[in-house]
Amino acid sequence: MKVPILKQGNILIATIQSALTDNDLLSLQDNLAHQVIQYRSQGVVIDITELDVMDSFATRTLRNIANILKLRGAKTIIVGMQPDVAFAMVQLGLTLPDIKTARDLDEGLTLLK
Amino acid sequence: MVDDQVSIPILTDSDIVSARQQARELAKRFSFSSSELAGIAAAISELARNIVSYATQGTVNVSLIEEANKKGILVIVEDQGPGISDIPLAMQDGYSTSNSLGLGLPGVKRLMDSFEIQSEIGKGTTVIVKKWVLR
Numbered sequence: 001m002k003v004p005i006l007k008q009g010n011i012l013i014a015t016i017q018s019a020l021t022d023n024d025l026l027s028l029q030d031n032l033a034h035q036v037i038q039y040r041s042q043g044v045v046i047d048i049t050e051l052d053v054m055d056s057f058a059t060r061t062l063r064n065i066a067n068i069l070k071l072r073g074a075k076t077i078i079v080g081m082q083p084d085v086a087f088a089m090v091q092l093g094l095t096l097p098d099i100k101t102a103r104d105l106d107e108g109l110t111l112l113k
Numbered sequence: 114m115v116d117d118q119v120s121i122p123i124l125t126d127s128d129i130v131s132a133r134q135q136a137r138e139l140a141k142r143f144s145f146s147s148s149e150l151a152g153i154a155a156a157i158s159e160l161a162r163n164i165v166s167y168a169t170q171g172t173v174n175v176s177l178i179e180e181a182n183k184k185g186i187l188v189i190v191e192d193q194g195p196g197i198s199d200i201p202l203a204m205q206d207g208y209s210t211s212n213s214l215g216l217g218l219p220g221v222k223r224l225m226d227s228f229e230i231q232s233e234i235g236k237g238t239t240v241i242v243k244k245w246v247l248r
Contacts, residue, residue, distance in 0.1 A: 019130050019134065020130070021126045021127045021129070021130050022126035022129070022162075022165075023126055023127075052137075052151065052154065053133055053151060053154040053155050053158055054155065055155050055158035055159050055162065055217070056159060056162070056217050056220075057158075057162060082151070083148070084147045084148040084150070084151035084152075085151055087148040087151065087152070088148065088151040088152040088154070088155040088224065089155070091152060091155075091220065091223045091224050092155055092156075092159065092217065092220030092221070092223070092224060093206060093219065093220045093223070094220070
């Protein structure tokens with residue numbers, strides 16, 4: 001399932017769906033890396049409200065995306081993580097160090113202003 | 114009566130999604146909390162990913178179980194991969210997640226109530242985990 005990316009001003013918004021495969025995540029990484037240059041975007045919000053599980057691969061890929069976008073001159077904010085998903089991540093020992101998070105899309109967009 | 118078990122062959126990354134979704138649907142029939150369901154899905158995702166990363170093929174078997182006066186879920190993940198030579202090392206925190214290919218086994222152990230692993234070099238690995246419904 002492809003992740004839709006919306007352009008809003010100088011910000012890109014990627015909305016992740018629940019049934020996301022490893023390859024979907026990798027293509028999101030590619031698409032965002034290209035689109036921040038194409039659209040001269042200064043920030044990217046990745047909305048994971050619909051995501052019902054975060055495992056080591058998803059965590060690592062989100063971290064990689066943030067690092068790649070930083071090198072491309074854009075900020076990344078992860079928004080909307082469900083409490084149950086956060087709970088399972090912490091038990092698995094997964095963290096997102098150095099990545100900005102916000103509770104929802106509005107808050108994420110405010111952080112990028 | 115609906116089947117109280119599912120068996121999902123694991124070959125590609127889309128099978129990982131299928132395994133965790135089917136396991137979650139099955140587990141919903143017992144009164145697991147939503148955070149326990151997320152934990153079960155995450156644990157199965159890690160175990161199924163190990164198959165795709167290291168063993169190329171295997172199976173995730175999930176069944177609902179009842180024992181004495183408790184209910185739970187039993188997950189048996191088997192592969193015919195290369196086997197794990199040093200299980201204590203694979204069970205160490207950080208061994209997995211710092212590396213680009215994460216085994217994630219210590220995390221799975223924390224998420225579940227019981228954890229057993231058997232592995233034979235050249236034959237494969239079997240991981241058996243259980244999670245009980247809290248009451």
